[in-house]
Amino acid sequence: xxxxxxxxxxxxxxxxxxxxxxxxxxxxxxxxxxxxxxxxxxxxxxxxxxxxxxxxxxxxxxxxxxxxxxxxxxxxxxxxxxxxxxxxxxxxxxxxxxxxxxxxxxxxxxxxxxxxxxxxxxxxxxxxxxxxxxxxxxxxxxxxxxxxxxxxxxxxxxxxxxxxxxxxxxxxxxxxxxxxxxxxxxxxxxxxxxxxxxxxxxxxxxxxxxxxxxxxxxxxxxxxxxxxxxxxxxxxxxxxxxxxxxxxxxxxxxxxxxxxxxxxxxxxxxxxxxxxxxxxxxxxxxxxxxxxxxxxxxxxxxxxxxxxxxxxxxxxxxxxxxxxxxxxxxxxxxxx
Numbered sequence: 001x002x003x004x005x006x007x008x009x010x011x012x013x014x015x016x017x018x019x020x021x022x023x024x025x026x027x028x029x030x031x032x033x034x035x036x037x038x039x040x041x042x043x044x045x046x047x048x049x050x051x052x053x054x055x056x057x058x059x060x061x062x063x064x065x066x067x068x069x070x071x072x073x074x075x076x077x078x079x080x081x082x083x084x085x086x087x088x089x090x091x092x093x094x095x096x097x098x099x100x101x102x103x104x105x106x107x108x109x110x111x112x113x114x115x116x117x118x119x120x121x122x123x124x125x126x127x128x129x130x131x132x133x134x135x136x137x138x139x140x141x142x143x144x145x146x147x148x149x150x151x152x153x154x155x156x157x158x159x160x161x162x163x164x165x166x167x168x169x170x171x172x173x174x175x176x177x178x179x180x181x182x183x184x185x186x187x188x189x190x191x192x193x194x195x196x197x198x199x200x201x202x203x204x205x206x207x208x209x210x211x212x213x214x215x216x217x218x219x220x221x222x223x224x225x226x227x228x229x230x231x232x233x234x235x236x237x238x239x240x241x242x243x244x245x246x247x248x249x250x251x252x253x254x255x256x257x258x259x260x261x262x263x264x265x266x267x268x269x270x271x272x273x274x275x276x277x278x279x280x281x282x283x284x285x286x287x288x289x290x291x292x293x294x295x296x297x298x299x300x301x302x303x304x305x306x307x308x309x310x311x312x313x314x315x316x317x318x319x320x321x322x323x324x325x326x327x328x329x330x331x332x333x334x335x336x
Contacts, residue, residue, distance in 0.1 A: 006052075007113045007132065007236075012045035012084065013054055013145075016077035017061075024065035024073075031061055045084060051113040055133055058141035069179040071141035075148025076183055080156045083110065089219035094211045096157055097204040100127065103153070106223060114146055115240040118204075124165060125204045128196040130243045132236075134288040140171045143195050148183055150197055157208065164199045168192035172298055191298045193247055193307065234270040235281060242285040247307045253278045287323050294328055295335045301328055 018028040032038055035053040042049070062070035080087045086106055093099040097118070104116050117128040129146050131139040147167060155162050166187045167180075173190040174180065180188055241259050245251045256278070257267040271278055286308050293304045305316035320328045 006050060008048040009051045009054055009111045009113060010045060010084075010109070011042045011047045011049050012082050013111055014042055014049075014057070014074075015045065015079075015082040016074060017042070017057075020070065020073045020077055021061060021065070024061075024067050024070070026061060026065050031057060031064075034060065045082065051111075052133070052135055055113075055131070055135050055139065055142045058145065059135075059138050062141050068140075068174050069144070069176075071144035072148045072179050072183055074141075075145045075152065076179075078149055078152055080152065085219055085222050086110065089216055089223060090153065091157060091210070092212045092216035092219065093157075094208055094213075095205050096154065096208075097125075099153065099157055100204075109223065111146075112236065115244045117244040120201055120204075123201050124198055125201045126194070126196060126198055128194045128244055130195060130240075132240055132243050134291075139292070143169070143171070147195055147197065151183060154197070154199070158203060158206070162203070164197045166198045168194055168196055168198065170195050170296070172296070191296070233274065234267070235274050235276055238267070238271065238278065238281050239285055242282055243289070246282075246285060246289065246309055249306075249309065251282060251309060283323075286319075290320065290323070290328070291331075294332050297332070297336070304328065 021028045035057045090099045113132045115130045119126045131142045163186045167184045168189040241256045242251050257264045310316035
């Protein structure tokens with residue numbers, strides 16, 4: 001296992017939890033206690049809390065309330081101001097693309113367990129989001145909330161009537177899609193290869209007339225003066241990149257290094273200084289994604305193998321047995 005610090009997120013990720021939980025028949029304080037949190041720990045939006053506690057809270061809240069759109073309800077209740085000082089910086093960026101790049105730049109102040117990748121494909125732009133977690137409780141609610149919050153940011157900047165070309169989810173379709181349709185108002189793609197939003201490239205690069213460079217500069221200077229605790233390590237940066245790029249077939253050490261803006265030798269040296277190799281991190285993420293994909297019965301074994309970087313099913317099966325001491329088909333059967 002690669003050495004990595006415990007992922008932490010700002011308490012703001014659980015903003016409005018009580019407002020959403022109570023109408024669904026949950027006792028917020030009791031639910032918080034189940035994952036080792038207290039209302040006092042959430043009192044300050046900038047306070048750091050363990051990400052695994054927040055993730056587990058969302059998953060068990062959905063299960064105990066019988067509401068499989070709990071994460072989306074939480075996203076719908078969010079306000080841009082819940083992001084704190086960064087909200088001011090976001091609203092005064094010259095374009096939507098710059099706003100999303102700002103989120104990536106300051107993710108350690110928002111949610112270091114969320115990876116984001118922006119890619120132009122022809123006249124469209126794909127914004128991929130991935131939750132970095134090995135939690136056995138799953139990530140559907142956290143993923144849904146992340147995609148829902150991304151919509152909040154888009155509409156705060158581009159206008160409340162803005163709609164994407166499509167929204168994608170790797171999980172299967174919910175029983176009732178009413179909430180999804182209300183929030184997104186566009187074609188929905190489930191059992192997809194990625195989580196995120198597809199929009200017009202022109203929307204990403206449209207000039208924002210409300211952007212004020214002086215206000216952006218003020219907000220940035222304020223943010224830069226904030227305490228630096230929680231900054232990502234090189235291991236976490238590589239893990240985040242592999243999570244996003246492995247399913248796309250772009251997780252070679254050369255591609256990861258390029259994405260992080262360093263050469264291969266520098267990346268390998270920094271990883272070595274952290275006591276881990278690139279292959280260690282790659283294999284660790286591959287194991288975590290394998291366990292996530294294998295419970296997806298809509299994913300054929302061939303598709304799982306391909307998502308994990310194997311073009312040959314037999315090679316994937318041999319690797320899987322070496323990691324989990326059983327064939328992938330057996331693990332899938334056990335998970336049902």
